[in-house]
Amino acid sequence: MGVFVFLPLVLPLTAWPIARLAEQHLHPRAATRLLTAVAGVMALCSTLCLALLMVVGTAQLPGNPLPDAWSDPEVRAAVPFDEYAGRAAIPALLLVCAACVHTLWRHGRVRRGARRAVEGLPGSSVAVLADEASYAYALPSREGGRVVVTTGMLGKLAAPERRALFAHERAHLAGRHHRHLLVTQLAARANPFLRPLRTSVAYTAERWADETAARAVADRRVVARAIGKAALVSRGTPAPSLAGLAAAGPVPRRVAALLAPAPASRNRPPSVFTSVGLALWGAAFGTAVSAMSSANSAVTMVLILRAATPL
Secondary structure: HHHHHHHHHHHHHHHHHHHHHHHHHHHHHHHHHHHHHHHHHHOOOOOOHHHHHHHHOOOOOOOOOHHHHHHHHHHHOOOOHHHHHHHHHHHHHHHHHHHHHHHOOOOOOHHHHHHHHHHOOOOOEEEEEOOOOOOOOEEOOOOOOOEEEEEHHHHHHHHHHHHHHHHHHHHHHHHHHHHHHHHHHHHHHHOOHHHHHHHHHHHHHHHHHHHHHHHHHHHHHHHHHHHHHHHHHOOOOOOOOOOOOOOOOOOOHHHHHHHHHOOOOOOOOOOOOHHHHHHHHHHHHHHHHHHHHHHHHHHHHHHHHHHHHOO
């Protein structure tokens, strides 16, 4: 395997340029899907890399449950600096697993709490909470989800702005944005180098919903005004991990984007001779190399372990 086994741990650095450029130059829908896919693949590859290193590290520990043959010199020789890398991978992988489990548990707890808060309220697609606090968010479910909004928020918005709010939240539900957010959150837990992609997806998912709402109400300024008002009166939501009108994403940038012309949807990838094209193809190259390195290391490790394991 050589040093290739370490590549998936650092190749997420190649995705940093596209994270910011995708926010600025790609349609929010394309940027969200692209960055989510890149983050997910790179996180899986880096986790597999840690798992392979952990096999070598665990085999060196006294009383380990793995076959003794897995600690033979030919197995350890497959990983450079096996004595240090193998043992360091054990706590690293345990931390990654613990962080991902905690993220999933917190995500499930937030959704369960949000569902309990709207149980028994009338309306199958919209739930209005009698609360002076101002907030709104999209609550996904297998049945399609509901838009949760408080009377305090509705009282702060004019009728056209309310339509923009509902269109925005319905766009989150229709686009399943919570899945993109969860994938990038897990990816950032698996590899800290992927945190910029998590931040970018939180912003582009909001921009995606902004653009959908602008088409639905046919007035970009109304949506911009609704976002600005919601940001001024909102003090956070009891469901911080769910998408909402004034949730993740720098509000001034979102408002400025809505006051500008609508972004164009591209059917072709940008040219490599542009800054965004160069970053895009660089991220694609890094993702492909990461996947190939992980696959090569996994296959090599399996073959070595099979050869070392007595029949």
